[in-house]
Amino acid sequence: MNLRYSESEERFRGELREWLDRVLPTVGPPPAIDDWPGRRAYDTAWQRMLFEAGFAGISWPKELGGRGASPAEQLVFLEETERAHAPYVGVNFVGLLHAGPTLIAEATSEQRSRYLSPILRGDEVWCQGFSEPGAGSDLAALRTRAVRDGDDYVVSGQKIWTSHAEVADFCELLVRTDPDAPKHRGISWLIMPMDSSGLEVRPLRTIYGSSEFSEMFLDEVRIPVANRVGAENDGWRVAMVTFSFERGTALVSELLQTMELLESLVEIARSTGTEGARPWDDAGIRRELGHLAADLDALWSLTKRNVTQASRTGVPGVGGSVFKLHYSEVRHRLGDLALRILGRASLSFDDVGGARSGDQVHGWVHAISLSIAAGTSQIQRNILGERVLGLPRER
Amino acid sequence: MDFELSDDQEALQEVVRKLCAGAFPMATIRSLEDRGGVERDLWRRLADAGVFSLHLPESAGGAGLGSCESVLVFEELGRALVPGPLVWTHLAAGIVDGAATGELVVGGVERRGPPGRRTPLVVEHLAALDRLLVLDEAGVWEVDSAAVAGEPVQHPLDPLTPVHVAQELPGGRQVAGPDTAAAWRLEGAALTSALLVGLAGAVVDTAVSYAKERRQFERPIGSFQAVKHLLADMLVRAEVARAAVYAAGAHLDDPGIGDVHRAIAGAKLMAGDAALANGKACIQVHGGMGFTWEVDAHLYVKRARVLDTIFGPVDAQAEAMAELI
Numbered sequence A: 001m002n003l004r005y006s007e008s009e010e011r012f013r014g015e016l017r018e019w020l021d022r023v024l025p026t027v028g029p030p031p032a033i034d035d036w037p038g039r040r041a042y043d044t045a046w047q048r049m050l051f052e053a054g055f056a057g058i059s060w061p062k063e064l065g066g067r068g069a070s071p072a073e074q075l076v077f078l079e080e081t082e083r084a085h086a087p088y089v090g091v092n093f094v095g096l097l098h099a100g101p102t103l104i105a106e107a108t109s110e111q112r113s114r115y116l117s118p119i120l121r122g123d124e125v126w127c128q129g130f131s132e133p134g135a136g137s138d139l140a141a142l143r144t145r146a147v148r149d150g151d152d153y154v155v156s157g158q159k160i161w162t163s164h165a166e167v168a169d170f171c172e173l174l175v176r177t178d179p180d181a182p183k184h185r186g187i188s189w190l191i192m193p194m195d196s197s198g199l200e201v202r203p204l205r206t207i208y209g210s211s212e213f214s215e216m217f218l219d220e221v222r223i224p225v226a227n228r229v230g231a232e233n234d235g236w237r238v239a240m241v242t243f244s245f246e247r248g249t250a251l252v253s254e255l256l257q258t259m260e261l262l263e264s265l266v267e268i269a270r271s272t273g274t275e276g277a278r279p280w281d282d283a284g285i286r287r288e289l290g291h292l293a294a295d296l297d298a299l300w301s302l303t304k305r306n307v308t309q310a311s312r313t314g315v316p317g318v319g320g321s322v323f324k325l326h327y328s329e330v331r332h333r334l335g336d337l338a339l340r341i342l343g344r345a346s347l348s349f350d351d352v353g354g355a356r357s358g359d360q361v362h363g364w365v366h367a368i369s370l371s372i373a374a375g376t377s378q379i380q381r382n383i384l385g386e387r388v389l390g391l392p393r394e395r
Numbered sequence B: 001m002d003f004e005l006s007d008d009q010e011a012l013q014e015v016v017r018k019l020c021a022g023a024f025p026m027a028t029i030r031s032l033e034d035r036g037g038v039e040r041d042l043w044r045r046l047a048d049a050g051v052f053s054l055h056l057p058e059s060a061g062g063a064g065l066g067s068c069e070s071v072l073v074f075e076e077l078g079r080a081l082v083p084g085p086l087v088w089t090h091l092a093a094g095i096v097d098g099a100a101t102g103e104l105v106v107g108g109v110e111r112r113g114p115p116g117r118r119t120p121l122v123v124e125h126l127a128a129l130d131r132l133l134v135l136d137e138a139g140v141w142e143v144d145s146a147a148v149a150g151e152p153v154q155h156p157l158d159p160l161t162p163v164h165v166a167q168e169l170p171g172g173r174q175v176a177g178p179d180t181a182a183a184w185r186l187e188g189a190a191l192t193s194a195l196l197v198g199l200a201g202a203v204v205d206t207a208v209s210y211a212k213e214r215r216q217f218e219r220p221i222g223s224f225q226a227v228k229h230l231l232a233d234m235l236v237r238a239e240v241a242r243a244a245v246y247a248a249g250a251h252l253d254d255p256g257i258g259d260v261h262r263a264i265a266g267a268k269l270m271a272g273d274a275a276l277a278n279g280k281a282c283i284q285v286h287g288g289m290g291f292t293w294e295v296d297a298h299l300y301v302k303r304a305r306v307l308d309t310i311f312g313p314v315d316a317q318a319e320a321m322a323e324l325i
């Protein structure tokens, strides 16, 4: 047990910090939240810069174009990019943090050489087409049907809540290849090009007011059999690998941003209200802020433990569900506290309550999505109860 | 950076687990209820196993280990519900002769704020003590525990932690200065948080096995989501707090890695919360049986309460954290 970063890890930090200090002044402000083409261009340009400097795919193996860095260096990367206020992974989330890692673990060498490098370069963006109107928590009930026709699957059905679909080039798609098999055994994991004919993407408006996700309608979309990852009807297992990254490691990249959100809330609590009656002068509020800091610190320590463990097995374990569940709850508490501190300034997504009050209001809405997306908190509790604690299933 | 236990650390954990299973099985713990919680022979067995001399150099008969290790040891002691002034005697080793070897049982109290009007002091285990240490801003004071005019409390909250109420303490001999006092507050909080996280983890195991056995509506109660989710939340609290507590140990050993005050305040807060909430949830899962004296569940939550009050309770640590953000 040793929490000190090694000399080589510190060297990596120095190198990265020096690079960030040099290039960040050349990166402009992020585009508006509903300017999707702008967001794609901004996020992928940043990814391109990381790639050219040798900082893309920190934890990906060297032979696949990554840096092959240690888990500790992954954390150093998060610490430094956050400290420097570098752009966030944005639309590259799916590609870099769970589709790519799934390909690394499960794809053929042809598939890896075709798809991985463009993700790292910021050339291609991915989205996730798992959920359907009738298959959310009960994902294995999905009905989007793929029928084999020569070298293609012909796919028809509907997907929903597909984040970043309107700017994606590829989609990790779960389809039913055997309707007669038990529901977990008739699923396959496909790579769908988003320019396929027969595919229609309709943006959905979220409670932010913007369109973070879409519906996808598939009408006889032809997807080459060569785009299948894993064996036919073994897609559920592959999807579990995807989830282990999505729940296990992907979310962690937000944690340090959240710490900063807390710091900025402390700033607001100290600088608003009248002298002697600032939110900060209220011991109850102060303690809740302190409590949240302890929770976030503990989650960062937990991340260090999870990442160290994952590096021994290659795939993150169920520690991800522990993280996701607690992180979502902490975000809910932080969001609720922020709104109380802001008072009526919380009635606006725009900054009206001192420095960056809009971020706090966004954070409150974001918390609401965290306990739903990527498996609701109830589902995470089922997973922990049944897979970790070994409790019997409900009949 | 590597946040996994080393082989040596795992072995140490195993040794303490065995020690506890051998010397402090639940039957023994329960029998200590009538004997004031501390028994000399058992105390010496803890000492012989090195529990109080973990940090002393090998030349002084200690194990020369760091706080990463002592945190692991105290987690196991907490898990086994071992009673007594474990943290104080550990702190006293090297300063009070006989503490490390288990010849003396050394307890302590914290004295906060300026002298003057105060609520009475509540002293744990007074009858079993050979020495009482008083920790305040100025340093550490050794007081003759026999000279403390304390009234025994008839109904202590934790049956394994008897307490006395003292209106004032006799003057004592200063045995360490303010720097040691400050260091003790940190280390005391870290070791107490380790005991707490041990409690928090122990009740997860107890509650889960009960939920697998106990049947209602023709099925194990652990299959009901309402119960399953309580248990999952208990697991999350224990795991998150454990990460914080291990990190606190690592910060004590190597303050260069970050703010040690913050690491310890956070650990104490998270562990206190986890132990209290898990202790109650464990009783809830046991239903009416959990409310009986006979079932052990109440002992954990009561001990958690005792430990939360020392070396900075949750509220004080939350204030401390707020100032450190």
Ligand SMILES: Cc1cc2nc3c(=O)[nH]c(=O)nc-3n(C[C@H](O)[C@H](O)[C@H](O)COP(=O)(O)OP(=O)(O)OC[C@H]3O[C@@H](n4cnc5c(N)ncnc54)[C@H](O)[C@@H]3O)c2cc1C
Residues within 6 Å of the ligand: A127, A128, A129, A130, A131, A132, A133, A135, A136, A137, A138, A160, A161, A162, A163, A164, A212, A213, A369, A372, A373, A374, A375, A376, A377, A378, A379, A382, B225
């Ligand atoms: C912001 C956001 C982004 C998303 N992005 C994507 C994406 O990119 N790709 C994608 O495929 N999907 C995405 N999703 C979908 C997400 O994975 C699903 O919404 C989620 O899995 C829940 O499914 P559902 O919405 O059908 O809710 P339901 O499954 O209908 O659940 C409704 C309620 O019932 C509870 N419930 C359901 N089953 C159980 C049970 N067995 N036990 C206890 N409680 C239960 C749930 O916890 C929930 O509270 C996204 C969702 C959000 C909010």
